[in-house]
Amino acid sequence: MTNPLLQDWDTPFQIAPFDKISDDDFAPALDEALQTHRMEIDAIADCEYDPTFSNTIEALEEAGSQLDRVLGVFFTVAGADSNPTREDLQRKFSPLLSAHFSDISSNKALFARVASVWENRDSFDLTPEQARVLMLTHRGFVRAGAALEGADDARMKEIKNRLAVLGTQFTQNLLADERSWFMPLEESDLEGLPDFVIDAARAAGEEKEAGGPVITLSRSLITPFLQFSPRRDLREKAFLAWQSRGANGGDTDNRAIAAEILALREERAKLLGYDNFAAYKLETEMAKTPKAVRQLLMDVWTPAKRQAQADAEVLTRMMHDDGVNADLAPWDWRYYAQKRRVAEHDLDEAALKPYFQLDRMIDAAFDCATRLFALEFKPLDVPLYHPDCRAWEVTRNGEHVAVFIGDYFARGSKRSGAWCSAMRSQAKFPDVQSPIVINVCNFAKAAPALLSYDDARTLFHEFGHALHQMLSDVTYESVSGTSVARDFVELPSQLFEHWLEVPDVLSQFATHAKTGDPMPPEMLEKVLGAANFDMGFATVEYVASALVDLEFHDGAAPADPMEKQAQVLADLGMPPAITMRHATPQFAHVFSGDGYSSGYYSYMWSEVMDADAFAAFEEAGSAFDPDRAAALEQHILSTGGSQDAAELYKAFRGRLPGVEALLKGRGLTAG
Structure with missing residues (x-):
């Protein structure tokens, strides 16, 4: 019990004692917390008394507090302050946690007790909140596959385990690509950039120990660089690096991972009796159906695309006036939009910031x-x-x-x-x-x-x-x-x-x-x-991402997600100078876990x-x-x-x- 993650925290408001926790503490703490949770679950499933809200649903609410505490600390630092050790632990923890929670959701004795409480709910004097918690608990077990038997039950466990591994791998690949790339700038490359961009580039260079200013793939640095740099060649280089995250080949390429995730999600939904993953996922949301989501997105897409196309014509003329006789490209949009903002609204980001x-x-x-x-x-x-x-x-x-x-x-x-x-x-x-x-x-x-x-x-x-x-x-x-x-x-x-x-x-x-x-x-x-300035661009890049996400999941899983992405964008008539806000290989909302899968529209x-x-x-x-x-x-x-x-x-x-x-x-x- 010397592990600080397992001790009582004598700290203000029981905040985790980060100064006492080391990376060596996480694995043994997780092992202990998982074992404790298993014992708590077994006690609920094997309870000798008839199932009630108190001894089943409330008991489930109370179980796992130690595990929640350990995971709360670990995932906080793993997401916001990762290192090779923590990344390795994430890869090891993902299948362990998936198997653990799969065992709970497929525990037949436990599900029988939950189902009994649900079937006899009218005999319990439940508050509205208790009735809601009961419904959500029962529904959660059913949607997790608790009612599956035999080979289907075993396959569901395999799918969940594999999805957990793939989601972690997708996230870590993306982080690796973002961390490894930076573009050094010579002093002459800084011309035209406002002081706040130069200061941020120098600070980034110090962090990278690059010996001078650099542009990284942090959105708060690359976006203003694309807005202000008069160097079209450097804008193109930076933008293409930003756009190719997760699609650079080698060990960090996410394209095959995305394809496997989509296929496994479809199989998971069909095991549960749904036509596709979107139908499964949206059933519990306000939207309820893919049709409702598509209707909303298209209601917004049409006027947004019209506005973006009109804006593209203006920006193209500005670019041609600069002597650039080329088509407006994605690495041009923000630069000329910023110039237009200054011209039309007399609002300069450098003066505003x-x-x-x-x-x-x-x-x-x-x-x-x-x-x-x-x-x-x-x-x-x-x-x-x-x-x-x-x-x-x-x-x-x-x-x-x-x-x-x-x-x-x-x-x-x-x-x-x-x-x-x-x-x-x-x-x-x-x-x-x-x-x-x-x-x-x-x-x-x-x-x-x-x-x-x-x-x-x-x-x-x-x-x-x-x-x-x-x-x-x-x-x-x-x-x-x-x-x-x-x-x-x-x-x-x-x-x-x-x-x-x-x-x-x-x-x-x-x-x-x-x-x-x-x-x-x-x-x-x-x-x-100017609050709505360039809103056509912002809306198009977002809605395009949301529609691609929906089409990935509303139907058969595509064998080649990149081909499917291209098809969806072509069918929409995506303006060529605008890209998806999140292209598939870097779409962490959708592929790092199930949170926003078939749900980026939200x-x-x-x-x-x-x-x-x-x-x-x-x-x-x-x-x-x-x-x-x-x-x-x-x-x-x-x-x-x-x-x-x-x-x-x-x-x-x-x-x-x-x-x-x-x-x-x-x-x-x-x-």
Whole structure:
């Protein structure tokens, strides 16, 4: 019991003692936690008493707490601060965990008890939340294959095991490609780049020990380089490297892995009696069917493509005026779009960026949470897993609510993207526990740390997820926080982005890094006026990715996913100067696990709701209307998955929304 992962944590708010945990602790801790969980499961399955909600469903809720704690720490560091040892452990843990949970879902005695409680549910005096937890538990067992017998049961275990291995391999291959590539820049290559890009490139060069500035495949560095570099040859080189992640041949190539994952998903769905994986996956989401998803995406695709094609004509003329007699290419779009933004909106990213300091944007997000939900944030001085991390205690009316951890800077040990996770979720059973929530981003590290407007939106987005976790107020952890339908989970995050656009938020927190002066009113007006600039491009690259994801899973699995991707894009008439936001070999949302598989559309589904939900505040006359804020917390942020998502939204808004608010919010029209 000297392993710190298995000891009681005598730390503030029982935060993991990262300063005492070593990589050598993870494997023995996992072995011990798995054995403990097996014993807990066996005790439930072999219980001598008739099945009840308490001795079966609540017992399952209580089981596995030690395992959750070990995995919460491990996956936090494996995703945000990886190293060869942790990557090796991930490869070893994936099949172990898959087999462990497959054994649970295929435990016939255990499933018989769950099924008995479900069949006799009317005889138990269940609260609405208990009834929901029972339904979700029973449904989860059935969808995991608990009712399968014989060869089908054995094959399902094999499929789950293989998928776990492949998902880990896909993620690690992508990280390896991102980590290994960088483009050194000579001093002459820096001409035309604003100071914030140069500073970020020099900082990246220091991290890579390259002896000078470099461009890496971190989105927060490569995107502004593509926006500002007048060197078309360097833009092309950087873009092609970005686009080819996971498709460079050799040991890190993800194309064959994607094909195998798709084939295994189809087989898994058919074992459970579904026509295809999309039908299986969408059954439990708000959308319900592939047809509903396709309808939404095409309703948005048509006006977005029309706008993007019109924009492409303008950018092509600008490029030709520069003396470049070629077709507009993907590595040209952002450069000429930025020039157009300056010309049409008199809004220069280089002049704008000093007003978006990371620390001030964190303060802005906190302040909005204070004004909306009376939350307060106090810095915590505790050991964390990386020196870049920061922690705050979150309180309300003097009472502890949560711990919030922010890990904001890009580094080679961190996978790309941005995410929110909970090392511990809120619950009241079997004991009251407060959440420990982490936001992880990949902003370019410089002094001072400056964000693009899109970066600031990302910060607000992930903090919206954090609020969903922090304000959760349910009894059972399985329905806590973001444990909701996939196409509902993005509602709180995308909704919170709207507060970045509130004029008095920007006027207070968008202050210049050098002078401290607030953003001038005329610049603020331009920022808000240009909020929908280049929205055709942004919508097309996203919707194309979502449609490819859907077509991968709605039907027979393609033998060659790259060929299928090309076919889908050709059928859509994809504008040639725009690429998918996530091409197949780097589409971690879809292939690193099942989370967003056949579900990348969910950002758009949630946006339909978030546009309509923020309109409720506008109709009330204030973005900080206390009644609307209270209703948002009561019906959405505090309830987790304890009620049906559609019913929760209707309780907040009185109805379900249509696509009109989304199109209006993006500056697109359906006609």
